[in-house]
Amino acid sequence: MRWVNRHPRQGNRILLGALPILLLLLLYLVLAAQRHAENPMDKILPLPGSMRDAMAALLFQADQLTGQFVFWADTVASLQRLGIGLGIATLTALVAGLVLGVLPPARATFGPLVTAIAVIPPIALLPILFIALGLGETAKVALIVIGIAPVMMRDIAAHVSDLPREQIVKAQTLGASSWQIMIRVALPQAMPRLLHAMRLALGPAWVFLISAEAIASDVGLGYRIFLVRRYLSMDVIIPYVAWIAILAILMDGALTLASRRAFPWAHGAGR
Amino acid sequence: MSALLSLRNIWVEYGDKIVLEKVDLDIEAGSFVSIIGPSGAGKSSLLRVVLGQEVPTRGTILLDGEPLTPECGPDRGVVFQRYSVFPHLSALRNTIFGLECAKAPLTARLFGGARRAAAAEAEEMLRAVGLGDALHLYPAQMSGGMQQRLAIAQALIKRPRILLLDEPFGALDPGIRADMHALITRLWRDYALTIIMVTHDIREAFTLGTRVLTLDKRRHDPHAPHRFGATAVYDLPLRRTEPAAGEDVADDASPQDDEEAIGNG
Structure with missing residues (x-):
């Protein structure tokens, strides 16, 4: 049988997917054990035990200065910035994408501007943001928004303007105005695409969040990672990175689920 | 004039390519006009002009004696071959x-x-x-x-005052197409519709229509084929009283319809 025709069954697929992850974990444990056999004080590849101890302090013991549980304070701060940034970017992308996609004059006027903004590397704008908006929360959220909104905007605009011409003409013969076409024809069909764009934007959004936190912050997952880097605290960095990965996977899964639930027609028509 | 829709001297040009030239038509209320013609003869262009999706380069279109706005509106309904739901x-x-x-x-x-x-x-x-x-x-x-x-x-x-059909049954199986012919005939009669249908199926054009228009180029320049546009070269009024009366009984998908369609499919 050709390999292109071998489709693993549901149970086997989970097993196959877990295999490389487990192998990597095993490889890490072997390497870490090896290093510790040579030097019991090794900090580069910490064993699970030392990670647990280091994290327990951050998870369950209040910080003496601030009285906060550091890990949870970092998580809340980062998720808040990410959520606000992603929310503003999504809303902007939806509104601008609809207007650009449906109305040719708007596309002609603002299309080149959006393209120009989209090609600027957002990190290059970070100093400008810090100078203009200060070192507070606003600059960090603004970096995320500027980083992901233009791409999402262009994606939604392209998707909307690619709607079959027949549909737009048909809507007009049913008496729909530009506004009605926008909210009843274009908007609902842009929504699944918007959730998809959000999923794709999550990766860059995390990049911009960690960058902003690394440079100027006093709380946050990215801040913590870059802070403890000075002490070679891999026993904190590795669990933090794993936690970020888990959060990202959960968000991705939630968006996929939301899209399937809310827009069954876009996923092969709901059963 | 009793014409519901009048086209006066309609020209459609894309750059120096002339698609339609000097189309003059009067379409009466209650008629079922089939438009046939070879590919690229401007059948769909004509339909888009009537629909308001496209503005003719020259000429005027009157609906009930009033000039049409060059925009789609609820007075003209449309069914495309695909993507119209x-x-x-x-x-x-x-x-x-x-x-x-x-x-x-x-x-x-x-x-x-x-x-x-x-x-x-x-x-x-x-x-x-x-x-x-x-x-x-x-x-x-x-x-x-x-x-x-x-x-x-x-x-x-x-x-709608006029229903425009752009190869509406072109993508369907022969059997289904026969059902759809019966359906559109019944609707045309029950709702007293005026229908303009573009099709590439000549048999369909003659079965359904009360009038068949053929679009083609009258003149042909071998060195510059794009410089002459198409116009209505044949305009055949048909009588459609018999099938209308007989089909009441065999309305939805009579087996006879199916056989015919498959035989000629």
Whole structure:
């Protein structure tokens, strides 16, 4: 049988997917054990035990200065910035994408501007943001928004303007105005695409969040990672990175689920 | 003149390519006009001009003696070969959409009693096209024939003065196509419609139409084939009294219809 025709069954697929992850974990444990056999004080590849101890302090013991549980304070701060940034970017992308996609004059006027903004590397704008908006929360959220909104905007605009011409003409013969076409024809069909764009934007959004936190912050997952880097605290960095990965996977899964639930027609028509 | 729709000296040009030249037509209320012709003879261009999707380079179009605005409107309904239903709405909501647009300019949605009335009207229209059992299906869950039925219901609920069909049955199986012929004939009679249909199926054009127009180029320049446009070279009025009377009995998908369609498919 050709390999292109071998489709693993549901149970086997989970097993196959877990295999490389487990192998990597095993490889890490072997390497870490090896290093510790040579030097019991090794900090580069910490064993699970030392990670647990280091994290327990951050998870369950209040910080003496601030009285906060550091890990949870970092998580809340980062998720808040990410959520606000992603929310503003999504809303902007939806509104601008609809207007650009449906109305040719708007596309002609603002299309080149959006393209120009989209090609600027957002990190290059970070100093400008810090100078203009200060070192507070606003600059960090603004970096995320500027980083992901233009791409999402262009994606939604392209998707909307690619709607079959027949549909737009048909809507007009049913008496729909530009506004009605926008909210009843274009908007609902842009929504699944918007959730998809959000999923794709999550990766860059995390990049911009960690960058902003690394440079100027006093709380946050990215801040913590870059802070403890000075002490070679891999026993904190590795669990933090794993936690970020888990959060990202959960968000991705939630968006996929939301899209399937809310827009069954876009996923092969709901059963 | 008793003509519902009049085209006066219509020219359609794209750059220096002339697609339609000097088209003069009068279409009477209640007629079923089939337009045939070779590929690229401007059948669809003519339909788009009447629809208002395209502005003719020269000439005027009169609907009831009034010049048409160069924009699509609810006075002219349309069914395309594909993509003319909204994939994100169920059959019922696809049909209600036309009513909602007229009655709720801001939200394009109806609520309460107005919504129930609109839904009842839409349901009746869907029953008329044979989709009474598929009210809550999404287009992706329907066959091609059902989608075209839905597209027709969606257009008819606006009671358009003229219904334009752009190869509406071109993508359907022969058997289904025969069902659709019976359906469109019945609707044309029941709702006293005026229909203009573009098709590449000559047999379909003659079975359904009360008048068949053939578009083609009158003149041909071998060195610059694009410099002459097409116009109506044949204009054949047909009588369509017999099938109209006989089909009442064998309305929905008579086996006779099927055989004929397959034989000529």
